[in-house]
Each structure stands twice: as structure tokens, then as C-alpha cells.
Amino acid sequence: MTRHFLFPILLGMGGMVILCSLGTWQVQRLEWKQGIIATINERIWDTPVEIPLSPRSTRDNYLSVMAMGDILAGELFVLLSRDGFGPGFRIITPFEVKGQKILLDRGFIPESQRPHQRKMGSVEVIGNLHWPDETDVLFTPQPEGDLWFAREVEAMARHFNTDPVLLVARQEVPGDPAIIPWPIDSNGIPNNHLNYAITWFLLAMVWLGMTAMWIWRINRGESLK
Numbered sequence: 001m002t003r004h005f006l007f008p009i010l011l012g013m014g015g016m017v018i019l020c021s022l023g024t025w026q027v028q029r030l031e032w033k034q035g036i037i038a039t040i041n042e043r044i045w046d047t048p049v050e051i052p053l054s055p056r057s058t059r060d061n062y063l064s065v066m067a068m069g070d071i072l073a074g075e076l077f078v079l080l081s082r083d084g085f086g087p088g089f090r091i092i093t094p095f096e097v098k099g100q101k102i103l104l105d106r107g108f109i110p111e112s113q114r115p116h117q118r119k120m121g122s123v124e125v126i127g128n129l130h131w132p133d134e135t136d137v138l139f140t141p142q143p144e145g146d147l148w149f150a151r152e153v154e155a156m157a158r159h160f161n162t163d164p165v166l167l168v169a170r171q172e173v174p175g176d177p178a179i180i181p182w183p184i185d186s187n188g189i190p191n192n193h194l195n196y197a198i199t200w201f202l203l204a205m206v207w208l209g210m211t212a213m214w215i216w217r218i219n220r221g222e223s224l225k
Helices: 002-044 153-160 193-224
Strands: 064-071 076-082 086-097 100-110 121-130 166-173
Touching: 002 193, 076 153, 100 121, 100 153
Parallel strands: 100 166
Antiparallel strands: 064 086, 064 121, 076 086, 086 100, 121 166
């Protein structure tokens, strides 16, 4: 009789170990991700510094900076929607700082503001360097002239002949009242590890219940013989 239970018990224990291990791994990933987000949040609001001479995404992403420069001619409109405003666009322009040309994300305008002229010229910008990962090769449409569907730093830099560096403004002085700043925060960083952990632990409980049911049916069959 015992040998009839051996395989279900081994299979049940093996499944439980695997599923609980996956849940534990997700808990560890949750702690790791929370640490990263805390570091990013701290860096976003650090005292602004000058833009490095050769900014790199691996070193300078989210770096808080202050730059005095000139907003140059040309705009790209990144289509999106913002709570409380509806559909509209992020405004991306070329920005010259001490002879270096980079990209400037000035913020959000509602759809109705697109045809209007915006202020250009000399401004002081406080914000953060950023290399957003918003492009999906399968689902992000190709740009249509000055209408874009994601902030593609490399492609936008080629379009404007600038360095592939994006400064996302928190504040412009003097500012343009038609542009609503949309600074960087950590809300867009995915952190679903708690949900994943709960899912794996729930599956482990289901697996345990199914194993118990299997053993009960075997035992019931043995008892009826």
C-alpha cells in the first residue's frame, strides 16, 4: 500500500519545493527592486550639477542637472495621454549647452496647443538626464514626420543632429505657460514582484491540495478493495 503513495508524495513535494522556491526568489527580487527605486528616487532629487562632458546612460541615468542654454528651432511631438488633460504631446526640442547639442523634453501640451508657437531662446533648465526605454519593436508605430509614438533618444538625436542625450525638464526659467512640466519619477518603473510571489505561493497551495486529493483518492480506492 505504501508504494502506491510514494509517487504522489514525491511529485507533490517536488512541485512544492519548486513553486515555493520561485515565490522566495520573487520576494528577493522585490527587495532588490525596492532598493533600486529608492536609489533612483534619491538621485532624482539630488542637488543639480552641470551636465557631464560625455554623459552615458549606464552612469548618468536620472542624474539631477542644471543647464543654461538655448532652445533651438524644431519640435517633435510624442503622442500620449495625461490624467486630467486627455490626449496631447511631449515636446522634444534640440537644446544647446556650452556648444553641446542635446535633446530637451520640455513637458506636456494638450492636443489643442500643437499648432501654437512656443517660447524659444535662452533658458535655465533644472531636470534629469534620462534614456527612457519606451519602444516595442512589435507594437510601437514608426514616426510620421514630427509625430512620434515613443521617446527614442538615438533616433531623435539623429533627426536633430544632436548628441543622444535627453534632459527632462522639471523647471524652465523663464518658462512657457502653455507647457506643463512632466518631470521624471519612479512610477513608471515596473515592480510586480510581490504579485508574482503571491501567485507562486498560491500555486504551491493549490499543488498541495491537488496532491492531498490524489492521495485521498488512492487511499479510498485501496479501502474499497
